[in-house]
Amino acid sequence: MNITNQHFLKDSELETKQITADALGEGKLIEGNTLNVLAKIDDDAVNVGVTSPPYNKQEKQKGWLVKNVVYDTYKDAVPEPEYQQNQVNVLNEMYRITAPGGSFFYNHKTRWHRGNMFHPMDWLRKTEWTVKQEIIWDRVLAANIRGWRFWQVEERIYWLYKPIGNALIGKELRSCDAKLTSIWRGAPEDGRKNPHPAPFPLWLPARVIISILETETPGVVIDPYIGSGTTAVAAKLLGHKYIGIDRSETYLKMTSDRLENAPSEMPKIQAELALHKVEITAQERRSKGMNMGKYRPTDNERQETLFENSG
Numbered sequence: 001m002n003i004t005n006q007h008f009l010k011d012s013e014l015e016t017k018q019i020t021a022d023a024l025g026e027g028k029l030i031e032g033n034t035l036n037v038l039a040k041i042d043d044d045a046v047n048v049g050v051t052s053p054p055y056n057k058q059e060k061q062k063g064w065l066v067k068n069v070v071y072d073t074y075k076d077a078v079p080e081p082e083y084q085q086n087q088v089n090v091l092n093e094m095y096r097i098t099a100p101g102g103s104f105f106y107n108h109k110t111r112w113h114r115g116n117m118f119h120p121m122d123w124l125r126k127t128e129w130t131v132k133q134e135i136i137w138d139r140v141l142a143a144n145i146r147g148w149r150f151w152q153v154e155e156r157i158y159w160l161y162k163p164i165g166n167a168l169i170g171k172e173l174r175s176c177d178a179k180l181t182s183i184w185r186g187a188p189e190d191g192r193k194n195p196h197p198a199p200f201p202l203w204l205p206a207r208v209i210i211s212i213l214e215t216e217t218p219g220v221v222i223d224p225y226i227g228s229g230t231t232a233v234a235a236k237l238l239g240h241k242y243i244g245i246d247r248s249e250t251y252l253k254m255t256s257d258r259l260e261n262a263p264s265e266m267p268k269i270q271a272e273l274a275l276h277k278v279e280i281t282a283q284e285r286r287s288k289g290m291n292m293g294k295y296r297p298t299d300n301e302r303q304e305t306l307f308e309n310s311g
């Protein structure tokens, strides 16, 4: 089947490694199990991935404050070893399809089973990726609250890197991106605006894409668990191609509707872009006799610009 002009595909219609960067058009939405669909994508075909997989939370009715996440097509509950092995397989497939020098931002969290913590590093270390950074996402108000431990309002985002040859570190971020710090503060998407049970806020994939991809050259962005399409919308509005995968036809329909109306979400992208600016360079700061320290806490830390810039 010629897929170039098709926006919506099913796993069963595709051949192994059939999806290439050249055949993407504006982008592709693919229905199927993530691991099976990834096998249909060519080696080195994408530049950056952003995702939040299902967490295998095995929740019944644990919390007092926030409703449990309930997906439409499946229960988020398999034996933990099976879950972790599946994630290792997905992560290694993501590594194969990512071009050298590319990155994957993998959102997860610490979880507990019978009092014991599962940490995402338990399985990330078993994959081929170089773990470049652990970012804390401070969701401000999030997750269920019980008194077993302090209220967990944070999640983690792992910046995973595919080296070019032996160059394990890769290139530096621009100073206007690096100043944003490794703590990302922002509430999850408002459930009244997005009916998906666990959507990203748009600024999150936008921050990744702005920081990692060059604006002048269209890149390929993938979210292997696309849900309501937030990553694809960010990619489209920032001028890149996208691949979105989900097992739910309903969620893929949400994604395609959002993509059609993407311009209405541009103000949120512009708000994120506005944070990627250096207001004052180190040289200017020095010449004005201003503070040269790297960090000073303020009430509005996320937008703070008191960071040293080499420019």
Ligand SMILES: C[S@@+](CC[C@H](N)C(=O)[O-])C[C@H]1O[C@@H](n2cnc3c(N)ncnc32)[C@H](O)[C@@H]1O
Residues within 6 Å of the ligand: 032, 033, 034, 035, 051, 052, 053, 054, 071, 072, 073, 196, 198, 199, 200, 201, 224, 225, 226, 227, 228, 229, 230, 231, 245, 246, 247, 248, 251
């Ligand atoms: C945490 S949600 C992602 C939400 C997304 N970031 C957004 O902004 O809407 C995880 C998604 O993975 C999908 N999913 C779960 N297991 C899957 C699998 N094995 N294959 C494909 N999709 C899966 C679910 O249907 C759900 O939409």
